[in-house]
Amino acid sequence: MEYFVQQLINGVTLGSIYGLIAIGYTMVYGIIGMINFAHGDIFMVGAFISLIVITALGLAASSSIFIIILALILVLVCAMIISSVFGWTLERLAYRPLRGSFRLAPLITAIGVSIVLQNYIQISQGARVKPLQPIISGGHTIMRRVDENGEFVVQISNMQILIITVTIVLMTVFSLIIARTSLGRAQRACEQDRKMASLLGINVDRTISTTFVMGAALAAVAGLMYLLYYGVIDFYIGFVAGVKAFTAAVLGGIGSLPGAMLGGLVIGLIETLWSAYFSVEYKDVAAFSMLAIVLIFLPQGLLGKPEVEKV
Amino acid sequence: MSSPPLLQIRDVETFYGKIQALRGITLDVHEGEIVTLIGANGAGKSTLMMTICGDPRARSGQIVYDGRDITRLPTHEIMRLRISQSPEGRRIFPRMTVNENLLMGAAVADPEHFEEDAARAFELFPRLKDRKDQRGGTLSGGEQQMLAIARALMARPKLLLLDEPSLGLAPLVVKQIFEVIKELNEKQGLTVFLVEQNAYHALKLAHQGHVIVNGKITMSGTGAELLAREEVRAAYLEGGAH
Numbered sequence: 001m002e003y004f005v006q007q008l009i010n011g012v013t014l015g016s017i018y019g020l021i022a023i024g025y026t027m028v029y030g031i032i033g034m035i036n037f038a039h040g041d042i043f044m045v046g047a048f049i050s051l052i053v054i055t056a057l058g059l060a061a062s063s064s065i066f067i068i069i070l071a072l073i074l075v076l077v078c079a080m081i082i083s084s085v086f087g088w089t090l091e092r093l094a095y096r097p098l099r100g101s102f103r104l105a106p107l108i109t110a111i112g113v114s115i116v117l118q119n120y121i122q123i124s125q126g127a128r129v130k131p132l133q134p135i136i137s138g139g140h141t142i143m144r145r146v147d148e149n150g151e152f153v154v155q156i157s158n159m160q161i162l163i164i165t166v167t168i169v170l171m172t173v174f175s176l177i178i179a180r181t182s183l184g185r186a187q188r189a190c191e192q193d194r195k196m197a198s199l200l201g202i203n204v205d206r207t208i209s210t211t212f213v214m215g216a217a218l219a220a221v222a223g224l225m226y227l228l229y230y231g232v233i234d235f236y237i238g239f240v241a242g243v244k245a246f247t248a249a250v251l252g253g254i255g256s257l258p259g260a261m262l263g264g265l266v267i268g269l270i271e272t273l274w275s276a277y278f279s280v281e282y283k284d285v286a287a288f289s290m291l292a293i294v295l296i297f298l299p300q301g302l303l304g305k306p307e308v309e310k311v
Numbered sequence: 312m313s314s315p316p317l318l319q320i321r322d323v324e325t326f327y328g329k330i331q332a333l334r335g336i337t338l339d340v341h342e343g344e345i346v347t348l349i350g351a352n353g354a355g356k357s358t359l360m361m362t363i364c365g366d367p368r369a370r371s372g373q374i375v376y377d378g379r380d381i382t383r384l385p386t387h388e389i390m391r392l393r394i395s396q397s398p399e400g401r402r403i404f405p406r407m408t409v410n411e412n413l414l415m416g417a418a419v420a421d422p423e424h425f426e427e428d429a430a431r432a433f434e435l436f437p438r439l440k441d442r443k444d445q446r447g448g449t450l451s452g453g454e455q456q457m458l459a460i461a462r463a464l465m466a467r468p469k470l471l472l473l474d475e476p477s478l479g480l481a482p483l484v485v486k487q488i489f490e491v492i493k494e495l496n497e498k499q500g501l502t503v504f505l506v507e508q509n510a511y512h513a514l515k516l517a518h519q520g521h522v523i524v525n526g527k528i529t530m531s532g533t534g535a536e537l538l539a540r541e542e543v544r545a546a547y548l549e550g551g552a553h
Contacts, residue, residue, distance in 0.1 A: 185415060188406070199396050
C-alpha cells in the first residue's frame with residue numbers, strides 16, 4: 001500500500017510534465033490540424049535555456065529559499081520567453097509558408113525542424129549529458145510503516161510539490177484563457193472554422209502564431225521542471241518526452257485540452273506503475289501499448305469530441 | 312443618387328485556379344438600399360460575396376467601400392471596416408454556445424456595446440434567447456440562420472452581406488427572416504446586399520436587383536421591374552411564388 005502511494009506520487013509528477021508538453025501538441029493540432037513533431041524539441045530547448053540561466057545566476061542549493069524562489073521565477077520567465085521566440089519563428093519560417101499545401105508537407109517539415117533543433121543544440125551546447133546539482137532538496141514524510149522487512153517511508157519531495165503545483169496553476173490559468181478570454185475564443189473559432197473567423201475580423205495568422213507561442217511557453221515550463229527533477233539533460237531528451245507527450249495528447253483525444261492533461265497523467269502513471277511492479281525496461285512498451293489499445297477501442301481518445309455534428 | 316455609393320464594384324474578375332468564376336462584375340450598392348443579386352447555382356453569387364471580403368481576392372477590377380479601395384486588403388481588415396457577412400451555409404461555430412457565437416460576431420466591436428447589441432439581437436430573434444447557452448451545432452437550420460444574421464449584426468455593420476439566407480429553410484421561417492431584413496433596412500437604415508436563389512422574395516424586398524449568369528450580370532433594374540420581366544419569371548420564378 002505504501003509502496004503504491006509512493007509510485008502514485010511519482011507517476012503524477014511525471015504525468016504533470018507530460019501533460020504540460022501535450023497541451024502544445026493538442027492546441028496546434030486543434031487549430032491547424034498538424035502534428036508539430038518539433039514540439040518535443042522546443043521542450044528540450046526550454047530545458048537548456050533553463051540550465052544556462054541557472055548556471056549564469058550561479059544558483060545552488062546553499063542559497064537562501066527566498067533567493068532560490070526568486071531566481072527560479074526569473075529562470076522560468078526567461079525560458080518561456082526564449083522558447084516562445086523559437087516556437088513563433090518555427091511557425092513563421094517553416095509552417096506558415098506551407099499552409100494550404102498538401103497535408104503531409106508540414107508534417108515532414110516538422111520532422112526536419114526537429115532534426116535541425118537537435119543538431120543546433122548538439123553543436124552549440126555539446127553532445128554530452130549536462131548535469132545540474134540539485135537546487136531544491138528536502139521533502140515530507142506522509143506515511144511510515146515499520147515491519148519485519150524494515151521501515152518503509154512514503155515521501156513527497158519539495159520538488160514534486162513544486163512540479164505538481166506549478167502544473168495545476170498553469171493548467172488552470174490556461175483553461176481559463178481558452179474558455180473565457182477573447183483570445184481563447186478566437187483560438188476556438190479558428191479551430192472550428194478558420195474562414196468564418198477571418199470573416200468576423202479575426203487575424204487568423206496571428207491567432208495561429210499565438211497558439212504556437214503558448215504551446216512553446218508551456219513546453220519550456222516542462223523543460224525547467226524536467227531539468228530540476230532529473231538533474232541531467234542532453235540534446236536528445238525532446239524526442240522521447242515528445243513522443244510520450246504526443247501519445248498523451250492522442251490518448252486524451254487530440255484537440256482536447258482537458259484530454260491532454262488527463263492523457264499526460266495516465267501515461268505518467270502507467271509508466272511509473274509499470275516500472276514499479278513489472279519491469280523498467282518495458283515501461284515505454286507499456287505506455288505505447290496503452291495508446292494502441294485506446295485507439296482500437298476509442299479512436300477519438302478518452303475526451304475527444306465526437307465527430308457527429310448537425311449541419 | 313447624388314452621394315457616391317457605399318459599395319462600388321468595378322469590372323471584378325475572380326478565378327479559382329484556372330477557372331474563371333466572375334467575368335467582369337460591375338454594380339453599386341447605395342447607402343440605405345437593399346440590393347439583391349439573383350442567379351442559379353454556380354453562377355458566381357457566393358464568389359462575389361467572398362470576393363468583396365477578399366477571399367478569394369479579385370484578380371482584376373476594383374472594389375471601393377466607403378470611399379476606400381479594399382480590393383487588396385486582407386479579409387480580417389476588410390471586416391473591421393463595418394462590413395459583415397452572413398455567409399453561405401451559415402457557418403455557425405458548432406462547439407460554441409449561441410452567446411459565444413454572438414461574442415465572436417462582436418470581436419471587432421467595442422465590448423461595451425455587447426450587452427445592448429445582444430439584447431437587440433434577441434429582440435429580433437426571440438428564439439435565440441431561449442437557446443442562449445446551447446451549442447450552435449445543436450440548433451435547427453432556421454435557428455442557425457437567425458444566429459448567423461444576429462452574429463453579423465453584432466459588429467454594428469454599415470453594410471450587411473447576406474448569402475442565401477433562405478436556403479433549406481421552411482417557408483414560414485423564410486418569411487420571418489425576410490421580414491427581419493426589411494425591418495433592419497427600414498428602421499435602422501441598414502444597407503443590405505443580398506444574394507438569393509429565392510428570386511421572388513428577394514426581388515420583392517429589394518430596391519435594386521441584378522441577375523447573374525455564368526459570372527456575368529445579364530439584367531439589372533429595380534426589384535419590381537425585374538419581377539415583371541418575362542425572362543426573369545421564366546428562369547427564376549418557375550413553379551410560382553413560394
